[in-house]
Amino acid sequence: MLKTPIYMDNHATTRTDPRVLVSMLPYFTEKFGNAASRNHSFGWEAEEGVGRAREQIAALIGGKAKEIIFTSGATESDNLAIKGVLEFYKDKGNHIITSVTEHKAILDSCRTLERAGKATVTYLPVDQYGMVSPDDVRNAITDKTVLISIMWANNEIGTIHPIAEIGRVAKEKGIVFHSDAVQAVGHIPVDVEKNGVDLLSLTAHKLYGPKGCGALWVRSKGPRVRITPIIDGGGHERGMRSGTLNVTGIVGFGAAAEIAAKEMNDEAERLREMRNKLQAGLFERLDEVYLNGHPTERLPGNLNLSFAYVEGESLLMGINDVAVSSGSACTSATLEPSYVIRALGTNEELAHSSIRFGIGRFNTDEEVDYVTERVTKEVRRLREMSPLYEMAKEGIDLKSVSWKA
Amino acid sequence: MSYSKKVLDHYNNPRNVGSFAKDEANVGTGVVGAPECGDVMKLQLKISDSGVIEDAKFKTFGCGSAIASSSYVTELVKGKHIAEAMAIKNTVIVQELNLPPVKIHCSVLAEDAIKAAITDWKKRKGDEAEPSSADKVGQA
Numbered sequence: 001m002l003k004t005p006i007y008m009d010n011h012a013t014t015r016t017d018p019r020v021l022v023s024m025l026p027y028f029t030e031k032f033g034n035a036a037s038r039n040h041s042f043g044w045e046a047e048e049g050v051g052r053a054r055e056q057i058a059a060l061i062g063g064k065a066k067e068i069i070f071t072s073g074a075t076e077s078d079n080l081a082i083k084g085v086l087e088f089y090k091d092k093g094n095h096i097i098t099s100v101t102e103h104k105a106i107l108d109s110c111r112t113l114e115r116a117g118k119a120t121v122t123y124l125p126v127d128q129y130g131m132v133s134p135d136d137v138r139n140a141i142t143d144k145t146v147l148i149s150i151m152w153a154n155n156e157i158g159t160i161h162p163i164a165e166i167g168r169v170a171k172e173k174g175i176v177f178h179s180d181a182v183q184a185v186g187h188i189p190v191d192v193e194k195n196g197v198d199l200l201s202l203t204a205h206k207l208y209g210p211k212g213c214g215a216l217w218v219r220s221k222g223p224r225v226r227i228t229p230i231i232d233g234g235g236h237e238r239g240m241r242s243g244t245l246n247v248t249g250i251v252g253f254g255a256a257a258e259i260a261a262k263e264m265n266d267e268a269e270r271l272r273e274m275r276n277k278l279q280a281g282l283f284e285r286l287d288e289v290y291l292n293g294h295p296t297e298r299l300p301g302n303l304n305l306s307f308a309y310v311e312g313e314s315l316l317m318g319i320n321d322v323a324v325s326s327g328s329a330c331t332s333a334t335l336e337p338s339y340v341i342r343a344l345g346t347n348e349e350l351a352h353s354s355i356r357f358g359i360g361r362f363n364t365d366e367e368v369d370y371v372t373e374r375v376t377k378e379v380r381r382l383r384e385m386s387p388l389y390e391m392a393k394e395g396i397d398l399k400s401v402s403w404k405a
Numbered sequence: 406m407s408y409s410k411k412v413l414d415h416y417n418n419p420r421n422v423g424s425f426a427k428d429e430a431n432v433g434t435g436v437v438g439a440p441e442c443g444d445v446m447k448l449q450l451k452i453s454d455s456g457v458i459e460d461a462k463f464k465t466f467g468c469g470s471a472i473a474s475s476s477y478v479t480e481l482v483k484g485k486h487i488a489e490a491m492a493i494k495n496t497v498i499v500q501e502l503n504l505p506p507v508k509i510h511c512s513v514l515a516e517d518a519i520k521a522a523i524t525d526w527k528k529r530k531g532d533e534a535e536p537s538s539a540d541k542v543g544q545a
């Protein structure tokens with residue numbers, strides 16, 4: 001039986017896997033100790049749970065357990081990576097290379113440093129598929145460059161960047177390389193060694209773990225990467241992030257990582273099939289649908305489409321029993337359409353018409369069929385109501401019209 | 406964001422969607438907004454020689470509140486004299502539909518659409534002696 005509403009917004013967050021929840025429960029009620037309490041069994045039990053989680057998470061990304069620094073989430077991890085590296089290496093230089101489609105946690109951290117006069121930042125463009133070019137990274141490097149930060153996969157369009165190639169450029173030039181891998185970890189293979197990454201941001205709630213728990217992996221050898229903390233206090237996490245550990249969250253994060261390590265390959269295959277079916281179904285039924293993102297180098301569960309002549313928020317309103325998201329201005333807090341889709345250089349109005357489907361572990365084929373029909377019906381209805389669709393059908397080139405906004 | 410009942414009603418059951426036939430007489434067309442801003446409203450008013458709005462139709466590309474604002478406006482102006490319609494302020498639309506502050510621009514656009522349609526009708530009436538070249542909607 002199909003149950004509505006249907007959740008298909010798994011890039012925003014994921015449902016906590018029931019197996020993850022079960023692993024967490026004892027840490028609320030019985031093993032509730034502070035992991036930093038060194039002299040009683042309550043502390044030891046909590047520390048044991050945290051230690052296991054470190055192992056589980058490190059195993060998923062090919063790092064060492066002691067290199068995991070727990071944080072409150074990926075926004076904090078990104079802030080710590082950017083600000084921590086810039087502060088620590090300030091005698092070496094102050095130049096950051098990043099890209100225009102990064103998450104706001106990266107972009108705004110960079111802007112803050114720029115405004116404070118602590119950094120100069122190069123924001124690399126992306127190609128029409130949203131991909132950064134390793135050559136652009138290489139050409140942007142100056143003798144002041146101390147950090148390269150390029151996300152592993154984009155949260156809106158799912159494009160997977162050429163991380164290994166960028167990693168090689170960074171190694172060659174001896175520059176610290178950070179990657180926000182929030183959307184990638186647990187969904188596609190992420191190996192920090194093979195890809196030459198030095199710092200990696202991750203978070204539990206994008207891989208079926210709880211919210212409020214993230215990590216920054218910091219390379220300890222070859223080379224050892226140093227960061228200055230942004231939160232001071234009791235010196236937890238080897239002095240890099242003070243604050244009592246969120247033991248329940250961390251235990252859940254670990255359990256989620258272990259499940260992902262075991263099931264990721266099969267799951268990716270299954271999600272890719274569902275995604276491709278949804279994509280094919282919508283392209284078959286509707287004309288003038290455009291894919292945003294890379295046709296092949298894309299997260300398995302990601303589908304970002306623009307339905308020309310239909311505004312995204314109105315479409316979301318029409319498919320109100322399906323939870324997806326839109327790059328439309330009307331759905332953003334800033335009232336600006338998606339900067340990621342605009343960076344692709346396609347029509348500005350296609351950003352307003354974009355819908356992001358994020359298929360995840362708990363979606364079913366039946367749901368994909370339902371969403372296909374629901375979206376088709378609503379796009380058709382809204383196009384009947386759209387003056388732009390009418391004009392396009394009459395053969396008027398919308399670009400030739402001088403609009404009075 | 407949650408929508409008011411009235412916005413939902415207009416969105417789900419929009420009034421007077423459509424376009425008048427191209428050759429229909431006494432029709433004024435207003436197209437306001439721009440695709441890259443995410444809002445385009447086309448409002449058409451059929452106006453008698455004495456200046457009374459007899460019928461109205463709309464098509465809108467935009468969010469639910471933009472669709473609701475234009476739908477409501479088609480109901481609001483019917484039967485009104487153009488002088489009255491020209492005096493309609495966006496605040497009437499905001500109040501009727503309970504639009505939140507971020508959606509006020511939708512009501513402004515709807516007010517502009519009324520003015521643009523009436524202006525177009527007046528222009529066409531004045532131009533009647535000569536063949537009209539202003540058929541392409543949206544052209545400034």
